[in-house]
Amino acid sequence: MRLVNTATATAPRFDEAASPTPASRARAMRGELPVALALRHAGVHTLTLRYELQGPGDAPVVFLAGGISAHRHAAASVEFPEAGWANALVGAGRTLDPARVRVLAFDFIGADGTLDAPIDPADQADAIAALLDALDIPRLRAFVGYSYGALVGQHLAARHRQRLERLVAVSGAHRPHPFASAWRALQRHAVALGQLQCAEQQGLSLARQFAMLSYRTPEEFGERFDAAPELVNGRVRVAAEDYLDAAGAQYVARTPVTAFLRLSESIDLHRIDPATIAVPTTVVAVEGDRLVPLADLVTLVEGLGPNGHLRVLRSPYGHDAFLKETDRIDAILATALRSTGDTA
Numbered sequence: 001m002r003l004v005n006t007a008t009a010t011a012p013r014f015d016e017a018a019s020p021t022p023a024s025r026a027r028a029m030r031g032e033l034p035v036a037l038a039l040r041h042a043g044v045h046t047l048t049l050r051y052e053l054q055g056p057g058d059a060p061v062v063f064l065a066g067g068i069s070a071h072r073h074a075a076a077s078v079e080f081p082e083a084g085w086a087n088a089l090v091g092a093g094r095t096l097d098p099a100r101v102r103v104l105a106f107d108f109i110g111a112d113g114t115l116d117a118p119i120d121p122a123d124q125a126d127a128i129a130a131l132l133d134a135l136d137i138p139r140l141r142a143f144v145g146y147s148y149g150a151l152v153g154q155h156l157a158a159r160h161r162q163r164l165e166r167l168v169a170v171s172g173a174h175r176p177h178p179f180a181s182a183w184r185a186l187q188r189h190a191v192a193l194g195q196l197q198c199a200e201q202q203g204l205s206l207a208r209q210f211a212m213l214s215y216r217t218p219e220e221f222g223e224r225f226d227a228a229p230e231l232v233n234g235r236v237r238v239a240a241e242d243y244l245d246a247a248g249a250q251y252v253a254r255t256p257v258t259a260f261l262r263l264s265e266s267i268d269l270h271r272i273d274p275a276t277i278a279v280p281t282t283v284v285a286v287e288g289d290r291l292v293p294l295a296d297l298v299t300l301v302e303g304l305g306p307n308g309h310l311r312v313l314r315s316p317y318g319h320d321a322f323l324k325e326t327d328r329i330d331a332i333l334a335t336a337l338r339s340t341g342d343t344a
Ligand SMILES: N[C@@H](CCO)C(=O)O
Pocket: 066, 067, 068, 069, 070, 147, 148, 215, 320
């Protein structure tokens, strides 16, 4: 573990009203934690970890981490009622029911755009270990990671093995596929081109639009956008353009450019020897994922040996299936989290 100077990790500051509440009542709280981390490629940086915890104080804790756009607000609660990025996976009747499980999530380091340095997914794992220390959570019932979160979970399992009972890694392999890395590099070039034109936001929007084509599939586009093009002011406009424009604008509105660049690079810095992931791990692959091919996830599971279990979904949503196929993902989580030592 490369966390340094833990003395700077002060007591967490909670944002919720300080009314006395029985520990067993489901509730949500947010906090911020300053921490000094030795980043793998960039030396020591003092960062602020922002987290949200939902569920009864005496329940087992599951850490939830999503793609590069995910954040600490996984699901709506009484205290924080806006929809979260995993709203359909966390709630009454789900495996991650905040009446029975405490769900912990955080903003990835770099997500606020203030860290302009290479960020390894292993750095995120070290930040999570520091957060667990500060919150006095010795061990997670499970770490559930999707996309970038799956990479972070692999490093947590390898570097802080005692911190988790099991890992569920959805749509994230032991390495970035070279074709996916090339795709991301071009997205970053789109941002750089925008910056050269003093049009950084347009560059970021274009990068996100390219990214959307890698998150989804030709199958989905064939269903949704099978319409003739329009002529608008003498130019051809194809059926998917409104959708792509909206996706770009939505992303630009909530994402600092530096955050996108550094988190995108972070995916490409990921490398791990599967044999070092020494906890029971359920790997979920999506057939048709254009970023994380099934073959790489088979290699990951083979490398995990007896710790590894593979589940395969077929979905027209490709890499984003974890955001859309929530009933099927919930069923996989139910099996994976059933009890310690069970297999999926
Ligand atoms: N589309 C998801 C997955 C990619 O990481 C996201 O932006 O978070």
